[in-house]
Structure formats: structure tokens, C-alpha cells
Amino acid sequence: MLRFDPTQYHPLLTLFHRTGAALFPRDWSGEEAWLSPSQDAADQLAERESxxxxxxxxxxxxxxxxxxxxxxxxxxERLTQIETEIATLRERLWYLPQSDSTIKGDQAACDRRTRVVRELEEAFEREELSITLGGAFNVQWSAWRCKDDFAINYGLSTVTIPRGESTRRIAPAFVAKAEAEAWLGRFVIGDDAPDLTPKAQCSRWLAAEVARNPASRPTKQDYLIKAKRLFPGLTDRQFNSVWEHVAPPAWKKPGPKA
Incomplete structure (x- = not known):
């Protein structure tokens, strides 16, 4: 009996990459997940040490x-104050760059990485996105976020689980495709990204449609007609691929449509 279907999930790295590519369509290199600051970011490394x-x-x-x-x-009373001070320092530390990654990046690249991390982790905080650990259980963001031994490695798509929460310490991390695609729809850029292929533009457009109408039951054919009108050069095969990856399961079920 199938308990976890990986085809219905994105590895965390995929979500990280697609968020970055959406936020920085012209500057994103694809290496940001593994970046370590170059000398240009020495001040941030010094701040991290401090x-x-x-x-x-x-x-x-x-x-x-x-x-x-x-x-x-x-x-x-002092213990209570210290807990607050520790939480504040951990919050600062969370977003400062680390020096143990494999690729050196300039300040602009590191800033892109930081922006993507913030976008994703604010989404986890607001429960717009959730991380599932190999199908076993979900990251308990609000409870784990403040624990010293909780960590996310976007480059490897793994989460370090806090002690006492599981017999495993490191687990593969995924986000449900339907959830991810709906969330990514907020970054649709449109006409200011003419360098995107028709398929890429269609993917962003359909994700935005999912985000706006997640409970609707549209017909695939209706969206195919709209997509080919909006994105000249889009083929049926390309649309079918986009539909398979972006449309939520409810949209693919047979039966009466809205």
C-alpha cells in the first residue's frame, strides 16, 4: 500500500529555486541555495560571529x-528576561549568512538567498506552506522554530529535527505540489518578464489561477484555450505538462465542473 507518493511533492530545493527564479527572473543563478558569502559579505560574517x-x-x-x-x-525574573533575549538573538542569527556552504557568492547573490529564505519562512510561519518530512509527519514550525538544534538545509532538501521530537535527527523535506504551486502564484510577473518561455509564463499564470480559485472545478479544455490565447507559441503538450504539475488534484477529478 502506497503511503507516500513523491510525485505529489516538491523537494525543498525545488521550492527554494522556483521562489528565487520568480523573485529575481533575470539575476537568479540557481546556485544561491549553496552560497557562502565572499569577502564582500565579511561584515555579515562578523556580525554572525558576534x-x-x-x-x-x-x-x-x-x-x-x-x-x-x-x-x-x-x-x-531574570530567567524570563534571558529567554526573551535568546529568542531575539536567535531570530537575528537565523537570517545571517553562514560560511560553511560550498560556493562563494557576492553580496548581491547572498542578498537574493536571504530574501528567498525570508519569503519561505514567513510562509511557514503563517501556515501558507508546510514541510512534510518524508511523509512521516510535518514540521511543527511554531514549536520548533525557537529550538537551538532545529535547522533547514535548502541545498540538500533536509531538516534537522530537534532532539526529543523524533528518533531521526535528519529527514528529507518536501512541500506538497498543489500547495507550493498555489503559493508560487503570488509571484506571477507577466509582461515585465518577456524572456520567459511560453510554458514558463503559462505555469505562473495557472498557479495564480489556482491561488485565486483553489476550490473551483474548471475544465482543462477551457484553460487550454485561454492559455494558448494568452501565450502564443504554447503547445498542447507543454500545456498538458503544466497542468499535470500545477493543477491541484481536485481540478483533475472526473465529474461535473464549475
């Missing part, structure tokens, strides 16, 4: 106060 040092200092202070917290009210 924030890491501050975070470690707060953690040491927190450990030192644990024994006192049960008997000294002021220690408990």
Missing part, C-alpha cells in the same frame, strides 16, 4: 541561574 558569542553568553547565564530560580524570585 551574535553567536552573545547567544552563547546568554545560554551560560541561563544555566547558572537555574539552581537559584526556585529560591530567588529575582533569579526567576
Amino acid at each position: 551574535v553567536t558569542d552573545a547567544l552563547n553568553a546568554k545560554r551560560r547565564e541561563k544555566l547558572a541561574l537555574f539552581d537559584l530560580a526556585s529560591t530567588a524570585p529575582e533569579a526567576q
